[in-house]
Structure formats: C-alpha cells, structure tokens
Amino acid sequence: MRELMNTVGEALYLLVSFDPALWEIIGVSFRVSLTAIFAALPPSLLIALLLARVAFPGRWFAISLVNTFMAVPTVVVGLVLFMLLSRSGPLGEWQLLFTQRAMIMGQFLLAMPVLIAMLHSTLQSIDQRAWETARQLGAGWWSSLWLLIREARFGVIAAVLAAFGRIIAEVGSAVMIGGNIEHFTRTITTAIALETLKGKFAQGLALGLVLLLLALVLNVLLGVMRGRGHQTVSA
Amino acid sequence: MLQRRFPLLAALALTFLLASGAQAADIVRLATTTSTYNSGLLDYLLPKFEQDHPYQVQVIPVGTGKALRLGRDGDVDVVLTHAPGAEKAFVDAGYGVEPHGVMYNDFVIVGPADDPAGIEGGDDATRAFATLADEGATFISRGDDSGTEKKENHLWQDAGTTPDFEGYRSAGQGMGAVLNMASELQGYTLTDRGTWLAMKDKLDLEIMVEGDKALFNPYQVILVNPERHEGLNTQGARALAEWLISDEGQDLIDAFRLNDKVLFHASAGEKVDPSAAVQEND
Numbered sequence: 001m002r003e004l005m006n007t008v009g010e011a012l013y014l015l016v017s018f019d020p021a022l023w024e025i026i027g028v029s030f031r032v033s034l035t036a037i038f039a040a041l042p043p044s045l046l047i048a049l050l051l052a053r054v055a056f057p058g059r060w061f062a063i064s065l066v067n068t069f070m071a072v073p074t075v076v077v078g079l080v081l082f083m084l085l086s087r088s089g090p091l092g093e094w095q096l097l098f099t100q101r102a103m104i105m106g107q108f109l110l111a112m113p114v115l116i117a118m119l120h121s122t123l124q125s126i127d128q129r130a131w132e133t134a135r136q137l138g139a140g141w142w143s144s145l146w147l148l149i150r151e152a153r154f155g156v157i158a159a160v161l162a163a164f165g166r167i168i169a170e171v172g173s174a175v176m177i178g179g180n181i182e183h184f185t186r187t188i189t190t191a192i193a194l195e196t197l198k199g200k201f202a203q204g205l206a207l208g209l210v211l212l213l214l215a216l217v218l219n220v221l222l223g224v225m226r227g228r229g230h231q232t233v234s235a
Numbered sequence: 236m237l238q239r240r241f242p243l244l245a246a247l248a249l250t251f252l253l254a255s256g257a258q259a260a261d262i263v264r265l266a267t268t269t270s271t272y273n274s275g276l277l278d279y280l281l282p283k284f285e286q287d288h289p290y291q292v293q294v295i296p297v298g299t300g301k302a303l304r305l306g307r308d309g310d311v312d313v314v315l316t317h318a319p320g321a322e323k324a325f326v327d328a329g330y331g332v333e334p335h336g337v338m339y340n341d342f343v344i345v346g347p348a349d350d351p352a353g354i355e356g357g358d359d360a361t362r363a364f365a366t367l368a369d370e371g372a373t374f375i376s377r378g379d380d381s382g383t384e385k386k387e388n389h390l391w392q393d394a395g396t397t398p399d400f401e402g403y404r405s406a407g408q409g410m411g412a413v414l415n416m417a418s419e420l421q422g423y424t425l426t427d428r429g430t431w432l433a434m435k436d437k438l439d440l441e442i443m444v445e446g447d448k449a450l451f452n453p454y455q456v457i458l459v460n461p462e463r464h465e466g467l468n469t470q471g472a473r474a475l476a477e478w479l480i481s482d483e484g485q486d487l488i489d490a491f492r493l494n495d496k497v498l499f500h501a502s503a504g505e506k507v508d509p510s511a512a513v514q515e516n517d
Contacts (some may be wrong), residue, residue, distance in 0.1 A: 097418065181407075182404075199301040
C-alpha cells in the first residue's frame with residue numbers, strides 16, 4: 001500500500017515538475033492525433049454530407065459500412081498498414097514505417113468512421129429548410145454549404161472531440177506502425193505499455209493521469225456541446 | 236444478520252486460506268527473461284524437474300528489469316536472469332539470496348546484407364560498436380531495460396561512446412519486434428542467438444559479428460529473500476535452483492538444441508563475475 005502511495009506521489013511530481021521526458025511524450029501524442037483529426041475532418045465532412053443529403057443507390061449499405069468500420073480493432077488497422085508500408089509491401093518505397101506520418105495515417109483511418117457517423121447524424125437532424133431557404137434566397141452552393149455547417153457546428157465539434165478521444169487513447173496501431181521509438185514515435189499509450197513492462201510504474205501512471213484528465217475534459221466539453229446543440233436544433 | 240452470515244464468511248475465508256496455503260506449497264513462481272522462455276529451454280527443462288519433485292513451476296517471462304522487480308516485491312519465489320550488474324545490486328540490497336551461475340548463451344550483432352557501416356566479419360564487438368557510432372549507422376536498441384539492453388549499454392561504454400548518434404533508435408520493445416524493425420529499416424541491432432535463430436528466416440538481416448567473449452551472457456538463478464516477504468515458496472524455489480545446477484540439470488542444458496544449434500552452455504560452479512562483462516563505472 002505504501003508502495004502504491006509512493007508511486008502515485010512520484011507520478012504527480014513528474015507531472016507538476018514538467019519532467020521533460022514525460023512532456024516530450026505528451027507532445028508527440030498530441031501532435032500526431034491533432035494532425036490526424038484535422039486531416040480527417042474535411043473528407044469526413046464531405047462524405048457525411050453526401051450520405052445525409054444525396055440519395056444514391058446503396059446509400060444504406062454505405063452507412064452500415066461506416067458503422068462497421070467504427071468497430072474495427074485498432075490492431076487490425078495497424079496490421080493492414082504495416083503490411084502496406086513494410087519494405088516488402090506495395091508502399092514500401094515511401095519508407096514511412098516507424099515514423100510519425102505512418103502513425104498519422106493509422107489514426108486518420110481510425111478517426112474517419114467516427115467522424116463520418118457522427119457528422120452524418122448531425123447533418124441529418126438539421127432542418128431541411130435551412131438548406132432550401134438559403135438556396136432559394138440566392139445563396140451559392142458553397143455558401144449554402146457553409147451555412148449548413150455553421151448550423152451544425154456543435155455537432156461537428158462533438159464529433160471531433162469523440163474521434164480525438166478515440167485516437168489519442170489507442171495503442172494497437174500506434175505501437176505496431178509507430179514502433180514506440182524514443183523521441184520520435186513514443187506516445188502516451190505506447191509509453192505506458194513500455195514503462196509497465198520495465199516495472200517503472202510512476203511514469204506510466206503519470207501518463208495515465210494525463211489521459212484520464214483529457215477524457216474528463218473531452219467528456220465535459222461533449223456534454224456542453226450536446227446541450228447547446230440540442231437548443232439550436234429545437235430553437 | 237451479521238451473526239447469521241458469520242459462519243458462511245468464515246467458511247469462505249477458510250477455503251481461501253487453505254487454497255492459497257496449498258498453492259504456496261506446490262507452486263513455484265519463476266520470473267525469467269523472454270530469451271529462456273521463447274527459445275523453448277524451459278518447456279524442455281521444467282517437465283523433467285516436475286517429474287521428480289513435488290512442485291509445479293509457473294513461469295512469468297518478462298524482461299530482466301521487470302523480473303528483478305517482481306522478485307523485489309515478493310511477487311515470485313525465484314528469478315533466472317542475465318544481467319550480472321543488476322543481479323549483484325539485487326543481492327547486495329538484500330532482495331535476493333543464494334545466487335548461482337547456471338549457464339551462459341551469447342549475443343550476436345546483426346545487420347543488413349549490404350553492411351553500410353562495414354563491420355561484417357569482425358570478432359571484436361567493441362570495435363564494431365565504435366564503428367557503428369562513428370558512421371552514424373541506423374541502430375535499433377531494445378530500450379526496454381532488458382538484460383539485452385544492459386549488455387548493449389556496456390558495449391557502448393567499452394567502445395568509449397554514448398548512444399546518441401544520428402541513426403540510434405530506442406524502440407522500447409521486445410527482441411522480436413526490434414529484429415523486425417531492424418529488418419524493415421535495414422539497421423543493425425544486438426540480439427541473443429536464440430531469438431535470432433528462431434526468426435532469421437523471416438528477416439532481411441545477417442550476422443555481422445559473433446564469438447567475442449564480450450558477447451557472452453551469463454544467467455544466474457537467485458532466490459527471493461524469504462525474510463522480506465511472507466508466503467514465499469522458498470523450499471520449492473531452492474529445490475529448483477539446486478536441480479538447475481546439479482549434474483542432471485547441467486547435462487540437460489548442454490543437450491538442448493534449437494534448430495540443431497547449441498544455445499546454452501552449462502556453467503554452474505564457474506563464478507559469475509559482475510565486473511567481467513559489466514564495467515559499469517569505467
């Protein structure tokens with residue numbers, strides 16, 4: 001028990017003393033996950049719009065497909081990307097394996113289904129008339145689109161927060177295609193796995209606390225967004 | 236209400252006590268390194284030990300650092316590890332007792348066939364490491380506080396260099412993952428021969444340096460100090476340790492083959508010198 005208390009104390013100290021090794025890892029995590037989320041947002045928005053606004057044959061199937069991809073285990077994404085990016089794989093020439101870019105690709109793929117599914121339901125729930133009114137008042141296609149997204153902004157933010165929560169906490173693809181290389185591809189989650197293996201629990205716990213805190217902040221924000229989004233829709 | 240429940244609780248508690256008591260008598264928990272486990276050595280040795288002794292051995296394969304930590308915390312009864320310096324500290328601090336040298340295996344330096352740093356064919360591991368650092372070659376380090384990483388760090392020290400050159404990458408993963416990474420990135424790495432033999436067919440790598448005495452890797456068996464923790468199965472742990480260094484155990488270790496190759500050389504009775512391979516303070 002005393003051992004446990006000591007470890008917790010040590011972990012808190014590492015955090016508040018801004019231990020450089022610890023914060024470097026946190027920096028890598030955020031850089032990779034933020035890049036992935038902002039790269040994934042535009043294509044996800046387009047696909048979600050397509051699914052919500054354009055009736056095409058097989059649309060229901062496309063929607064089920066997106067929902068299926070939401071449940072794909074992160075290690076499967078890691079495995080597929082590993083095979084593609086490996087020296088013996090079709091994209092081996094790019095030499096991306098074990099780089100931050102490869103990790104961004106993995107998290108991009110993991111974020112997209114979450115983004116699309118949540119954006120799709122948001123865009124669907126927005127009043128049809130907003131789009132039609134804008135068009136009738138002579139707004140161009142792009143400005144009507146912008147209006148729609150503005151209308152849906154809380155839903156968009158909620159989708160981004162949810163997807164961000166998923167990818168920054170994932171460990172499977174990060175360790176397989178990132179490789180957990182110190183100073184380069186070591187993230188919060190891969191570092192926790194490593195520190196535990198080494199029997200150095202304090203740093204693992206400190207990083208775990210960061211993730212826990214992040215989850216709390218994201219969920220509070222999500223709650224706020226959902227509430228506001230609801231008001232906007234009903235207003 | 237509480238009174239009526241009491242017999243039930245007492246019975247439950249008694250069951251647990253008896254169960255754990257029985258377990259402590261029969262089961263020996265051994266923390267060891269992945270190299271002894273993944274090579275199949277323990278799967279080959281332990282059934283023979285269990286045949287003639289009233290104990291069952293539970294193996295926890297982890298890195299040397301974690302194995303010693305498990306021993307320190309009293310989570311296992313005995314450790315079998317290969318990091319002389321860390322083991323000496325472990326015994327000196329009173330966490331472990333009765334250390335015995337059991338056997339050694341060796342490490343090899345592997346790298347890409349085109350050998351950009353030009354170290355192939357040498358038998359001087361220290362000079363090879365110095366060259367790798369000078370050339371800024373891609374080198375994948377275990378970086379997981381394992382016995383292999385400790386060995387690697389001593390080689391860097393002996394080579395009079397620090398591993399912070401251009402191509403150095405600390406992966407923080409197991410030997411298999413690190414070999415894969417070295418193959419993918421066409422870099423060099425230090426590996427135990429057992430894992431190398433088990434994986435080399437799938438790797439785009441070749442042996443660069445082998446046979447140097449500095450690459451030898453002694454294993455010690457150490458009992459967890461029974462005075463520091465209650466409920467340890469020290470009797471069973473001692474039986475296992477004594478069997479490993481007995482003539483029978485030693486002969487079996489020498490007879491073990493992986494892909495028709497000798498992996499471990501029995502060495503009980505030879506003194507494990509913590510400073511021989513490990514010039515930590517030089």
